[in-house]
Amino acid sequence: MITYQIVFEGAIISSATFDKADFTPEVLTCVDQSGTIDRVISATDNDYQSVKQAAIDSNILRKIPKDCYLLPGFTDLHIHAPQWPQAGLALDKPLNEWLNTYTFPLESKFKNLEFAEKVYQNLVAELLANGTTTGLYFGSIHTDANLILAKICGYLGQRAFIGKVVMDNPEQTPDYYRDASSEVALSETEVFIQQMLDLHQQTGADITPVITPRFVPSCTEETLRGLGQLAQQYDLPIQSHCSESLWEDQYAIDHFKLRDAQVLDKYGLLTDKAVMAHGTQLSDTDLTLFEQRQTSLAHCPISNAYFGNSVMRVNEVITKNINVGLGTDISGGFSLSIYRNMQQAIMSSQMLQDSGQKQARLSAANAFYLATIGGADALHINSGQIKVGFKADLQIVQDQYFAVSSNEPQEIFERLVYHTNKENIKQVYVSGKLVHNNLGENNGK
Numbered sequence: 079m080i081t082y083q084i085v086f087e088g089a090i091i092s093s094a095t096f097d098k099a100d101f102t103p104e105v106l107t108c109v110d111q112s113g114t115i116d117r118v119i120s121a122t123d124n125d126y127q128s129v130k131q132a133a134i135d136s137n138i139l140r141k142i143p144k145d146c147y148l149l150p151g152f153t154d155l156h157i158h159a160p161q162w163p164q165a166g167l168a169l170d171k172p173l174n175e176w177l178n179t180y181t182f183p184l185e186s187k188f189k190n191l192e193f194a195e196k197v198y199q200n201l202v203a204e205l206l207a208n209g210t211t212t213g214l215y216f217g218s219i220h221t222d223a224n225l226i227l228a229k230i231c232g233y234l235g236q237r238a239f240i241g242k243v244v245m246d247n248p249e250q251t252p253d254y255y256r257d258a259s260s261e262v263a264l265s266e267t268e269v270f271i272q273q274m275l276d277l278h279q280q281t282g283a284d285i286t287p288v289i290t291p292r293f294v295p296s297c298t299e300e301t302l303r304g305l306g307q308l309a310q311q312y313d314l315p316i317q318s319h320c321s322e323s324l325w326e327d328q329y330a331i332d333h334f335k336l337r338d339a340q341v342l343d344k345y346g347l348l349t350d351k352a353v354m355a356h357g358t359q360l361s362d363t364d365l366t367l368f369e370q371r372q373t374s375l376a377h378c379p380i381s382n383a384y385f386g387n388s389v390m391r392v393n394e395v396i397t398k399n400i401n402v403g404l405g406t407d408i409s410g411g412f413s414l415s416i417y418r419n420m421q422q423a424i425m426s427s428q429m430l431q432d433s434g435q436k437q438a439r440l441s442a443a444n445a446f447y448l449a450t451i452g453g454a455d456a457l458h459i460n461s462g463q464i465k466v467g468f469k470a471d472l473q474i475v476q477d478q479y480f481a482v483s484s485n486e487p488q489e490i491f492e493r494l495v496y497h498t499n500k501e502n503i504k505q506v507y508v509s510g511k512l513v514h515n516n517l518g519e520n521n522g523k
C-alpha cells in the first residue's frame with residue numbers, strides 16, 4: 079500500500095457542476111506525498127477499514143469533527159495586495175477619483191520594503207485563515223516589494239500568481255507613482271519574471287509571475303503591445319481590469335475608438351490564460367470576444383457595489399461558455415473573505431433580477447462553484463474539487479449552528495456559505511500541507 083501524507087476521515091462537500099454541490103457524509107480522502115488527492119474511499123468500499131487502520135498506525139489520520147466538513151480551498155481571482163491597509167476605508171469616491179486620492183498614494187509607499195513585508199505577512203496569513211488557498215495578486219509597480227510578497231506566499235504556503243503592476247501613461251498616473259518609461263515598465267516586468275522563475279526553482283514555492291497592465295487608461299500603447307509580446311514569449315497568465323465602470327468603458331471609446339475589451343485584444347492581452355476583473359459594463363459583442371478568446375472573468379461583487387455602476391451578468395456569461403471566478407478586489411472590496419463575496423454575489427444577483435434582468439439569480443451552489451472550480455479553471459490549476467487527481471487544497475469548516483439547526487445536507491451547505499467566519503475555519507491545507515491551524519494543541523488528531 080502506498081504511504082499517504084495525510085488521510086482525512088469525515089464528510090466532504092465539493093462542487094459537482096455550476097448548479098450542484100455534492101455532499102458525501104463519510105469518506106476517507108487520501109493525500110499522497112506530492113499533495114495530490116490519490117483516493118476518495120467511501121464507507122462501503124472493501125478497504126475502508128484497512129486504509130483507515132494503516133493511517134492510524136502511521137499517525138496520519140485526521141478525523142474531521144462531527145460538526146465540521148471538508149471543503150476545497152478557495153481561489154481569490156483578483157486582489158490588490160498593497161491596498162490591504164485601506165480595506166474598509168476610503169470608499170466614498172468614484173473609481174478614478176478613488177485611485178488618485180487614496181490608492182496611488184498608498185501603493186507608492188511599497189517602495190519601502192519593511193512596510194511591504196509587514197503588510198504582506200499580515201495579508202497572506204489572513205487570507206489563509208479565511209480559506210483562500212490560491213491568490214491572483216496585483217502587486218505594486220515595485221519589483222522588490224513584489225518579490226517580498228512572493229517569498230511570503232512561499233514561506234506561508236499559499237499558491238500565488240503575482241504581477242508587477244505596469245502603469246506608464248503620464249496622462250493618467252501621478253509622477254510619484256508611475257513606471258519611468260515604457261522601456262522601464264517592460265524591462266522591470268522581465269526582471270520580475272526572471273526573479274520569480276528563479277525563486278520557484280530555488281525554493282519550490284508554488285508561485286507564478288503574471289503580466290499585469292493595471293488597466294487600459296494607465297498604459298501607453300507601446301507598453302500594452304510589449305506586455306502582450308512578453309506574455310506570449312514566456313507563455314504566462316495575464317491580468318487586468320476590463321470595463322469595470324462607466325468611466326473606464328468610456329475612456330477606451332474616447333481614446334481608441336474601440337471598446338475596452340477590443341483594446342486589450344488588439345495587443346494580445348485577451349488569451350485563454352488571461353483573467354479580467356469586473357466586466358460589469360461588458361456588451362454582448364465583448365462577451366463574444368471573451369468567448370472566442372476563452373478569457374476568464376473575475377467577478378468582484380462587493381467592489382462592484384461601489385465602483386461597478388452595475389452588477390455583472392454572471393449567469394448569462396456562464397451560459398455563453400465563459401469561465402468566471404470570484405475576486406475580493408481588496409480594497410475596492412472591503413472584505414478579503416471569499417465567503418463574504420459569495421454572499422454578496424448572491425445578494426447582488428437577486429437585485430439584478432429585480433431590476434428586470436431575467437434568470438439573473440445565483441444560488442449558493444452557483445457561488446460556491448465560482449469560488450472553487452471557476453477560480454481554479456481560470457488559472458488552469460487542478461484545484462477546487464475534492465476529487466482524485468486534484469491538489470489537496472482544503473479547508474475544515476465548522477457548522478456553528480449544528481446543535482440547533484437541521485442537518486439536511488442542502489441546509490448544512492447553505493448555512494456554511496452564509497455563516498462561515500474566520501473562527502469557523504479550523505484548518506487549511508495547500509497541496510496537503512497544513513498552512514493554517516485553528517483546532518487547538520492536538521491538531522485535531
Ligand code: GUN
Nearest residue numbers: 158292293319381407410
Ligand atoms: N482600475 C485600475 N486600478 C484599479 C484598482 O486598483 N482597483 C479597482 N477596483 N479598479 C482599478
Ligand code: FE
Nearest residue numbers: 319355407410
Ligand atoms: Fe481591481
